[in-house]
Amino acid sequence: MAFEKVKRSENYSEWYNNLVKNADLAEHSAVKGCMVIKPYGYAIWEKMQQQLDRMFKETGHSNAYFPLFVPKSLFEKEEKNAEGFAKECAVVTHYRLKNDPDHPGKLMVDPNSKLEEELIVRPTSEAIIWNTYKNWIQSYRDLPILINQWANVVRWEMRTRLFLRTAEFLWQEGHTAHATKEEAIAETVQMLEVYADFAENHMAVPVIKGVKSENERFAGADDTYCIEGMMQDGKALQMGTSHFLGQNFAKAFDVKFQSKEGKLDFVWATSWGVSTRLMGALIMVHSDDEGLVLPPKLAPIHVVIVPVYKSDEELAKVSEKALEIKKALELHGLTVKFDCRDTYKPGFKFAEWELKGVPVRIALGPRDLDNQTAEVARRDTKTKETIALDSLVPHVAGLMDTIQNDLFAKAAAFRADKTFEANNWEEFLDIINNKEGFAMAHWDGTGETEEKIKEMTKATIRCIPLDMKQESGNCVLTGKPSVGRVVFAKAY
């Protein structure tokens, strides 16, 4: 492929940008901070959506759709939430354009179309949704409400990166309403488990499940649960969050229900979301200097068959066999591409499908046919094997699970290698600055200390792990007592 190769080891950030561009995943648009998700990138996102949607429905949720716009007076009702997002809000102030009298052929905003009340383009939908739930909930019989929405949201960002941080992004946001605190917390945790399950068993990305410190909590939440993954540069990426919102939104929007016992009480809430940011994680965890590496469960194409031939007769023979193999693999539920373009040589095609991360490549030529074999190459390990044609299909079908599991194991081993215990400030600095990984360290539990560590090292508390071992120790910075280690890392 005619593209500029950048090595991970040389410039990780440029490697990422180049890969996203060259593998045809996404690109910057003419709108500052907004991206175009290209068909190949979108096909991976669709696979993610389908699986997540299935998991949401299996846990009892339904999809619905709420407005893109939030009137300012609703937006500001839950004050912490409003304050948290106020600085990144795109605001609609007018609803009409007109011809610009000074510039024929150009348009201008019609000053007579100023809205009485400005509309915020949703950065998240708690406000508009809880204003709606208010009318849906009178009694405990109306609860729980278990709704998810697939939507676009806008958070104005100055420094953007494709998939990781964009002004507009695609996501899903679950918004649930419950009669009791316990039920709402159970829902919050359940959805965290769904996200972890998806990350580990579909994306093949091991994650730490935890709770955010107060500093990193979602604006308006009582508790934010998260899953955190480790990228190949040792940095953390927050891959999904599930918020226990307490009664904050119910109070802000006055949403009460009558309990079985006839008492009026505010409703308990959760919200949870993952976004196209997951694309960034998927790319950064598995890919290599040759390009994308995709876990089979999220690959739009599982197998590519590349014919090797010199004459039209050879191509005809090889094609016949290739199409037979394709059909047989499709019966195993695999998506197979037969790349019979006559405008490119096999070597070019090999590189292109490597760049695009197709898990398995089958090369098939006349000599293979003579020997009744095919060459099977794995994208993840770059190993090649010669496989007898009569066992090719079950072999390749079986490889899908193998690759899926191997990718997870590799990422888990990498993370284990890059996760260190820091027992004092020197060790902490060494991990964050030199070893570049996760520092498991004691912390005194104050936002002040967290803030100081951030200023000094750029590392933040990614989470307090749910499975934190009770262990008495001393805060790496202040020496004050602590009951367990939390995860510090630089993060995206």
Next chain:
Amino acid sequence: MAFEKVKRSENYSEWYNNLVKNADLAEHSAVKGCMVIKPYGYAIWEKMQQQLDRMFKETGHSNAYFPLFVPKSLFEKEEKNAEGFAKECAVVTHYRLKNDPDHPGKLMVDPNSKLEEELIVRPTSEAIIWNTYKNWIQSYRDLPILINQWANVVRWEMRTRLFLRTAEFLWQEGHTAHATKEEAIAETVQMLEVYADFAENHMAVPVIKGVKSENERFAGADDTYCIEGMMQDGKALQMGTSHFLGQNFAKAFDVKFQSKEGKLDFVWATSWGVSTRLMGALIMVHSDDEGLVLPPKLAPIHVVIVPVYKSDEELAKVSEKALEIKKALELHGLTVKFDCRDTYKPGFKFAEWELKGVPVRIALGPRDLDNQTAEVARRDTKTKETIALDSLVPHVAGLMDTIQNDLFAKAAAFRADKTFEANNWEEFLDIINNKEGFAMAHWDGTGETEEKIKEMTKATIRCIPLDMKQESGNCVLTGKPSVGRVVFAKAY
């Protein structure tokens, strides 16, 4: 059900609004002109999406995603398109809120966050997409580009109606680029056929395929093809459009390609879309005074089983059988709801599921078990039959096709009854004002006459049918010569 029933015959428009509300499909939101699509309504929309998406992919299209915002300077480039949408554009002018010093706890738009260039919330995406395609297309080898996008769009409307006309709506928009005019026209027609296939074979709504007159053409198109359905009040609803855009957008955005022969030429374009408006058509064509009637192919629930019992023992017995039936029906690919709520009587449940349009209801009580039968009720015809248990499952499974076909046939017969030939102005007026249906009439082909007829009768030319019979005649208004009849009707 405790809701206000309105009869179609008494007030069609109120009947529609009530039905949308009472069947839990959608409701108005706090944002003027924007709707909330509720879970049951969204489930129907998801069924539509899934089927359409399948059809788009089968015809070679891929999904992608382009930004929500269009910078004004891009938006105005294709002048006709810009002019057509200018009056209904939501405009983002600022990107930040701040605390309002005069109103503690309230926010205000930060005047320092004014954008240098205003952003239009997309009313349609030709501009942003063709500005992107410009970078994707150099040679004929880059063509065709066959892309679809599922998205929300905003067209500011003063008078809105749930699903039919809302400021924000959900839709898909296909945007394709081609090397030749012929290929682009073929694509335009192909997608019209896909829409007609979907409308007739999935929505069970017969449609007329045709071309719009110049007055009704999409702003920026050389030709707009459409499918038009007839609602139960005899009015027309435009259900989908497919536009041949010529080279208009290629010229506006300077998108040229090198042909096989080495010549530079502008690219040819199409765009095509259907929206949540289809929900309005689906509701209006089939439903009755009892509520929604859904064609099985788009029903979120195909069969509801309602137990009839007096004691817990009876319920246990009936439940066992009901769950057995449910499982067997699910093996036929049907979605089955067993409504075992003990808080409602069977009669209430019957009415609720009728309101929600579930195609088939099975009622099962102890006496049925004794007789080895069940009562099967069709929603569309409201007929009930007693069916032997051992033939129940194949009978109900078979009913799905029957109901699907009967709904189409009924709608087609209704349309035939309400379609009239108008051979002079008196007949024309009688059809439009009294008979309330489609008037097939000769027209002199001028926009002027069309405009006059619209002013006088509110009827517009819905389309010039693709299968128009060549027949010489005289324009109903001007008496000037005409070569065939076009479809006039009042429209949504």
